[in-house]
Amino acid sequence: MRSLMPLLLIVLSIGLFYTFISPHYENVQMLSTQANQYEDALKKSEELRVVRDNLLTEYNSLPRADIDRLMRIVPDSLDGVKLVADIDAVAGRHGITVSEVKISEDTSSNPQGIVNVADAKPYLSTSIAFKFTSTYPNLTKFLGDLEKSLQVVDVKSLSFTSGKSKNDLYTYDIAIQTYNLK
Amino acid sequence: MLGSILFVFALISAIGVFAYEKYLESSISKKQSSLESAREALNPELVKELSRSNSRITSAQEILSRHSALTNFFSLLNSLTLQSLRFTDFSLISQETNERITVKMTGEARDYKTIALQSKIFSENPSITNSNFFDFSVNEDGNVTFVLEAQLAPQLILFERNFEAAPATAPIQEPLQNETDNSDGVERQGESNAGDQNNTNNQ
Numbered sequence: 001m002r003s004l005m006p007l008l009l010i011v012l013s014i015g016l017f018y019t020f021i022s023p024h025y026e027n028v029q030m031l032s033t034q035a036n037q038y039e040d041a042l043k044k045s046e047e048l049r050v051v052r053d054n055l056l057t058e059y060n061s062l063p064r065a066d067i068d069r070l071m072r073i074v075p076d077s078l079d080g081v082k083l084v085a086d087i088d089a090v091a092g093r094h095g096i097t098v099s100e101v102k103i104s105e106d107t108s109s110n111p112q113g114i115v116n117v118a119d120a121k122p123y124l125s126t127s128i129a130f131k132f133t134s135t136y137p138n139l140t141k142f143l144g145d146l147e148k149s150l151q152v153v154d155v156k157s158l159s160f161t162s163g164k165s166k167n168d169l170y171t172y173d174i175a176i177q178t179y180n181l182k
Numbered sequence: 183m184l185g186s187i188l189f190v191f192a193l194i195s196a197i198g199v200f201a202y203e204k205y206l207e208s209s210i211s212k213k214q215s216s217l218e219s220a221r222e223a224l225n226p227e228l229v230k231e232l233s234r235s236n237s238r239i240t241s242a243q244e245i246l247s248r249h250s251a252l253t254n255f256f257s258l259l260n261s262l263t264l265q266s267l268r269f270t271d272f273s274l275i276s277q278e279t280n281e282r283i284t285v286k287m288t289g290e291a292r293d294y295k296t297i298a299l300q301s302k303i304f305s306e307n308p309s310i311t312n313s314n315f316f317d318f319s320v321n322e323d324g325n326v327t328f329v330l331e332a333q334l335a336p337q338l339i340l341f342e343r344n345f346e347a348a349p350a351t352a353p354i355q356e357p358l359q360n361e362t363d364n365s366d367g368v369e370r371q372g373e374s375n376a377g378d379q380n381n382t383n384n385q
Contacts, residue, residue: 006183006185007185008185009185009188009189010184012189012192013188013192016189016196017195020199021196024200024203025199028203028206031206031210032206035206038214042213042216042220045221046220049223052224059235067235070242073246074241123244123245140256144253147250147253152246154250155250156275157276161271162269162270179245181237181241
């Protein structure tokens with residue numbers, strides 16, 4: 001019996017290793033990795049807090065008027081009817097009335113819904129097409145006012161035919177593009 | 183003896199692994215709580231608002247850098263168009279990024295010589311590229327009608343160009359009298375001929 005004792009201890013040791021130590025050691029390794037990930041996350045959250053504080057300080061240092069201007073340049077959403085009313089009001093200053101207004105959100109860049117990250121823009125474009133009748137000098141004044149408006153408006157196409165018009169009045173077809181944040 | 187040493191070692195290892203496992207579990211639990219507190223301290227709503235403000239600023243920069251001012255082109259056209267030539271139909275199409283701006287105009291001129299001079303003036307201006315006059319014909323009034331297609335340099339219609347020191351339009355050059363006979367009054371005008379029928383000599 002005494003001679004079997006060392007053999008029994010060796011068998012017990014091997015049994016202990018395979019039934020307890022090995023599975024728990026594997027679990028320890030997994031927990032250790034997890035603990036490191038949490039540690040990294042905590043460090044990153046601290047870095048993020050510093051970045052956020054700096055950004056907040058910068059943002060708060062911006063004059064309120066500039067922030068309001070930014071909101072006009074790239075609004076959160078686009079109220080098409082109000083924009084057309086604003087354009088008509090600007091046009092009205094030059095004796096112009098806009099008609100046959102068509103509004104369409106730009107979807108041409110992504111017909112299949114596939115987004116290329118490099119091309120992804122944080123803003124949306126909306127096209128507005130309309131017609132109006134005016135003299136050429138009033139057209140240029142109207143365009144000048146549109147160019148300077150705080151709600152950014154880019155002319156994408158413009159066409160007119162002089163034909164045999166009287167009183168120097170021509171009918172213009174115009175398509176403009178404006179923007180809002182996604 | 184070897185069996186005893188091995189068993190003791192196995193026993194110590196088992197206790198050590200078990201204890202360390204419990205320590206890690208406890209540590210992870212504390213870190214989870216800390217991370218949750220840190221997440222709340224970050225104020226996700228504020229971060230979202232700041233991120234949106236950042237998007238707004240970068241969007242505004244991009245949009246304003248491409249913002250177009252078509253009046254720059256009309257000013258240039260006014261300064262370059264000859265008095266004895268007028269444009270009747272006009273169409274301009276700008277691509278999404280303003281990289282390609284195509285202009286197509288029909289017009290009429292007193293004679294072929296005027297068109298040749300106009301073509302030369304346009305071709306010498308760096309803001310108007312690939313200008314091409316074609317489809318010449320003589321109408322009932324004896325004027326030569328034509329079609330012009332050209333592309334505009336994107337810089338010409340950039341709104342920010344208006345804030346540069348240089349003038350928005352190319353300076354008016356003296357009529358090219360030495361190169362082309364200008365005795366019949368062909369000269370560039372300060373007023374627009376684009377769509378302005380009253381400035382045509384043939385009326």
